[in-house]
Amino acid sequence: MSSTSVPVDSPPPDLVRLPAAPVLLAGPGRAVWIDLEGEVHSLSGREAATRARQRPPLVCHARAVARRLDCDPFPALDLLELFAFIRPASFCPPTPHGLASALGLAKPADAEAAAGLLPQAAVALLRELAARGGRDRDAPGIAWTMAQAGWLWGPFVIAALGFGEGGAVLPKRNLGLRVWERLPEWEERPPRGAPGTQPVLPEEGRARLAAVLAGLMTGEAEPRPQQADYAAAATAAFAPRAVEGEPQVVLAEAGTGTGKTLGYLAAASLWAERNNAAAWISTYTRNLQGQVDDELAALFPEPRERAARVVIRKGRENYLCLLNLAEAVSQLPARPQDAVALGLMARWAARTRNGDMVGGDFPGWFTDLFGPVRTLGLADRRGECIYSACQHYRKCFIERSVRSARQADIVVANHALVMIQAAMGGGDDGQLPTRYVFDEGHHLFEAADSAFAAHLSGRESRELRRWLLGAEGGRRGATRLRGLKRRLEDLLADDAAALEALEEVLRAGRVLAGEGWRQRIEEGRAEGASEQFLTLAARQVYARSSGQDQPYSLEAPAQPPVDGLAEAADALAAGLAGLIQPLKALRRLLLARLDEDAETLDSDSRRRIEAAAGGLEGRALLPLAAWQDMLRALKDETPPEFCDWFAVERLDGRDIDVGLYRHWIDPSRPFAASLGQSAHGLLITSATLTDQNLAPSALNDAEAERDLKAEAWQAAERRLGIDHMAAAVSRLSLASPFDYAAQTRVLIVHDLKRGDLDQLAAAYRSLLLAAGGGALGLFTAIARLRAVQKRIAPALAEAGVALYSQHVDGLDTGTLVDIFRAEEDSCLLGTDAVRDGVDVPGRSLRLIAFDRVPWPRPDIIHKARRAAFGGRAYDEQLTRLKLRQAYGRLIRRADDRGVFVLLDPLPSRLLDAFPPAVTAQRVGLAEAVAQVTEFLDR
Structure with missing residues (x-):
């Protein structure tokens, strides 16, 4: 054990007082403890856990701290609880760095500084609460209820609200939790009727995009010819349908950096305004819905206009059910231990944009703090809704979302919801949209496979x-x-x-x-x-x-x-x-x-x-x-x-x-049957629609190259179900503007013994340390991920590199990615969900290490599809696409640099998964580590 001294901050204002509590920051194997005299100690996990059980410490993310100390949860003053009370429905990665960024404090340089930051963050939050005075009307009643149930922050929050010693008398009534009484009611509006049939011309798509870019105050406003070409081509999906049952289909493969999101939003928003109808944007995951929603701020920068014209739609099971919340609150006398969780749920419910608990403004770490029963368990997860018989029907988040979508210009949904509605022949109002944009279109096959299966x-x-x-x-x-x-x-x-x-x-x-x-x-x-x-x-x-x-x-x-x-x-x-x-x-x-x-x-x-x-x-x-x-x-x-x-x-x-x-066997068939009849226009887009690189190949034979590209498009159309539609189809291919040869290196390590977990862990440890963090470790099996995480965590902690892991840390994937994005020198281990959902520009992602060639798992359904779709060629097609998708995470903007390392020999016939200008090098592990260090330093 070692100790040093740190200065103690000056006393806060009268209303703001801090608990007399030690500070605890835990990492794998070691912990920082600041005692009541301001003395800093470096402790083992066991020593830290013993002290924490003796006196509740000030921590950030108590559950994660307990996991790192390998002990049961203990009472603590968790800053995440304080943040959730004072800034409900606000974003904050659940780490000291995340708190510093959210509160405008200096980011800590090391573990001791991070521990010292925690009292500063508490003071900043309590001062913010005190400054609001009586404007936060819900806060006193909720804080009192939580304090009565033993919430450790309760007395300090009550004091900051002016109800402490010498302050006003706090009304002891449990009204604060009854947040549903103060929510506004939604209003019925007359139906809009059938959409118009006015087209959007290519030059109009270009003009709308130019207007949007002109309104931006960043470098995004720089003209990009490829993006304008994309916006123009996208308008074909919004042309009037010529024959019943034959939609206008645009297949648009656009490399990373093309700016496809604003490109299709330009065409979609113009069509929606002109035809008084909603265009539906569908993504694969709920996290990607949030990314599209962020891009829509460029189209509708004024928040009130954006709220009226843009709606995020998900399945009912994603939203808070007010009846469930009310029933949980009614049970508090018998279950006082739920008061803290329900108090923070009520704070969030009063300020949420739309009641979305999965990927919306609900803190992803909230469920880890309080468990699923009093968090996600309050959603309508079993289809038990009683609709207008519910006393909260007129304030229901789900019903508000449904009605808002009927009046919106842009509805951002996900593939699962779109397919379920299409299979049922109608949405919540019995009608289906006529215009769809399927972003991340390469996932349509998987989405249809799930939506149309029977178990x-x-x-x-x-x-x-x-x-x-x-x-x-x-x-x-x-x-x-x-x-x-x-x-x-x-x-x-x-x-x-x-x-x-x-x-x-x-x-x-x-x-x-x-x-x-x-x-x-x-x-x-x-x-x-x-x-x-x-x-x-x-x-x-x-x-x-x-x-x-x-x-x-x-x-x-x-x-x-x-x-x-x-x-x-x-x-x-x-x-x-x-x-x-x-x-x-x-x-x-x-x-x-x-x-x-x-x-x-x-x-x-x-x-x-x-x-x-x-x-x-x-x-x-x-x-x-x-x-x-x-x-x-x-x-x-x-x-x-x-x-x-x-x-x-x-x-x-x-x-x-x-x-x-x-x-x-081919789930694109029911997808085509359901959407092909109802839709008038479909834009299916991705950076990886085809098993063919967009950049010119090294082939000298132009005719052979054209044949290869045509064959790649035909395979893509089979997988997307276009072969099963009677449709007018147009294709677009736009290469990425990035200089991959200069910005990346691809290394294939050939000297690891396959199946040797010690060698695999040593490779990950060496590569992640060589990069100094900013590394994404991808795995094709959860068991290998866990085994490697356990082996490398101590070494990374010793080097001061934070390591986060899917399937190990008790956090959802979106929150893990948020942490990884916010902490420039952290590392993240994950599987497919991380590979498909990461959008991390800048130095936070500068190395990707993949444990194995991602061959398809040879289960029963895959064997049936392999026999139907081309045998070994089908396996290789899927593998190349996964490699392309993983590599595509590495470079997200023009100034990014990074290294892609595959820790498994890759057959030469699969090397065209990478851009033609990039030469993959087959190297030993030592050479790979040296090249990572040299390239990233340079």
């Missing part, structure tokens, strides 16, 4: 039973499981036939797997047809799969079934038929009311009946019909367009689900 598993069966029957058996914490009876009985009160159908649904629904199904089948106590089927499904997987000693999921072909499985499938199919019949009757009777009671139904009741009928169709009847087809195929034969298999899903080596799975 007859224990978890899916149990969730459907919950949706139908609600809470069963008085299960603790089940008060929010509102079944069909609770959601519909007031609508059906005078309809004897419908009530009888409802009761039959509730009886027949017990054929589905119930709570505790997994434990029962493991113990041989299966109850009912579903659990009997799942028991035999698990038997088939364990009898015929390999790799059971590994922590990964297991799978087995569906044919031939083990003894008894076909009979169990028949019994379950019969049980499902008995459930489908009353569900159909109930839906039919609900829809009949819309006709029979048309003269007396009020608007809210009509919408509620429509929503209930739609829920019965989409949430129950469609999956049940798919499950029946899958069960029948076990006796007959799987239709050729599908692939069926059994699987046991595992998490960290523990079985979590089992079932029968069906995917389309």
Whole structure:
């Protein structure tokens, strides 16, 4: 243990006082402790944990600190809690550097400075709160409730609000948490009607882009001819449709740095204004939705105008449910331990832009602090919404988003939502958009694969039973499981036939797997047809799969079934038929009311009946019909367009689900069938649509080069489903303006022993230290990521390099990327989600190290697709695209520099994954480390 002294800050103003608490900053293996006298100590993790348990310290991100000290959570004055109270719905990476940036404080140079920053951050936040005076009306009541429950910051927040000793008397009423009472109501507006059919001409797209760029005050305003060409080409997707069922399709591959987002937004916004309709922008992930939303500030810089014209749309499960929040608050007398989490939730709910809890302005680290039950668990995650029967309906974030989208010019959605709405034949209002831009279009195949699949598993069966029957058996914490009876009985009160159908649904629904199904089948106590089927499904997987000693999921072909499985499938199919019949009757009777009671139904009741009928169709009847087809195929034969298999899903080596799975071999077919008929125009864009580099190749034969590019486009169109559409298609290829040969190096390390985790970890350690941080480590397997993280964390901590890891740190991917972006010399380890979602310009990303060639995982569905789409060539196509996508993360602007290192021999035929001007070098590890150091220093 070592110690030094640091100066103590001068006392803060009267209203602002700090707790007498030590300061703790933890890193892997070592910790900085500042005691009450200002003495700085360097402690081991065990010593720091012992001291922390004796007196609550001042920390940043208490859960992360406990993980780094390898101990259980302990009471602490967490600055993230204080930040969330004083600046709700505001961005802050959950680190000392993040706090410094958010509060305008000097960024700390080392660990001791970072520890010394924490009291400064606390003073800055409390002063900010004190300066607001009485303008923050929610704060006193919420702070008092939290303080009464033992919130360590409570007395100091109350003092800063002027309610401390000698101040005003704090009203002891629990009104602050009732934030829903103070939210504004949304308003109904008349429908806009069908979109107009006015085109956007190419020169108009260029002009709109030029106007947007002229309004920017940064270097982005510099003219970029490629971006203008892109905006002009994008307008073809907004031309009037000439033939029913034949959309105008533009396929636009634009290299990184082209500026495609503003390019397509220029065309889309002009079409929306001219035709009084919304253009939908769809991305692959919710984090990418946020990036598009940020770009829209260039089009609509005035916040109020932007709020009116731009809406982010996601599935209902992403938004805070006010009824769930109200029920949680009502339970506080019995659960006072929830007061701190619910108080901060209420602070956020009062100031959020749209109630979006996943990728919106909800702090991504919030769930790590308080767990999922009192955070993400307050969303409508099981489709239990009772719509206009809810007392909070007129203030509901979800309903506000739906109505705002009807009046918006630009709706930013994600591929999953768009495909689900298209498959259902309509969105929340029964209508579909006519114009779409699919950004990150290379992910459309994966998105369609997920959206149009069917899973007859224990978890899916149990969730459907919950949706139908609600809470069963008085299960603790089940008060929010509102079944069909609770959601519909007031609508059906005078309809004897419908009530009888409802009761039959509730009886027949017990054929589905119930709570505790997994434990029962493991113990041989299966109850009912579903659990009997799942028991035999698990038997088939364990009898015929390999790799059971590994922590990964297991799978087995569906044919031939083990003894008894076909009979169990028949019994379950019969049980499902008995459930489908009353569900159909109930839906039919609900829809009949819309006709029979048309003269007396009020608007809210009509919408509620429509929503209930739609829920019965989409949430129950469609999956049940798919499950029946899958069960029948076990006796007959799987239709050729599908692939069926059994699987046991595992998490960290523990079985979590089992079932029968069906995917389309070519999921672009249902995508094309649903969107191809309803859409008038589609722009599908990405930097990697084709398996072909955009820059001129080294081929001397121009005709051969044209043939290769045409073949690459044809393969892309097959994968995107364009082959299955009757469409007018135009193509655009724009190369990146970056000088990759000068700005990057590609190194392929050939002297590591494959499978040797010690050698792999040593390679990562050496490369990350050679770069001095700013490194992204990519892995094709979670187990290898964890093994490497554990081995290299101490060495990086010793060198003062912060290391963050997906699947190790308890943070969502978006927050990890935010931290990585904000801390220039940190390192991040991750898998596919990190590779696909990172946009980190500047020195924060200057090295990418990839553990292995990202060959496709040879599971059952991939083998079926490999046979259908070209064998080895299909594997290599997917691998090249993944390498291109990973490499493309490295250079995001003209002054970036970086090194891409692949720690696995790469076949020469795959080298064209990299730009033609870049020569990949095959080197040993020592040479790779030397080149990383030399290139980045230079």
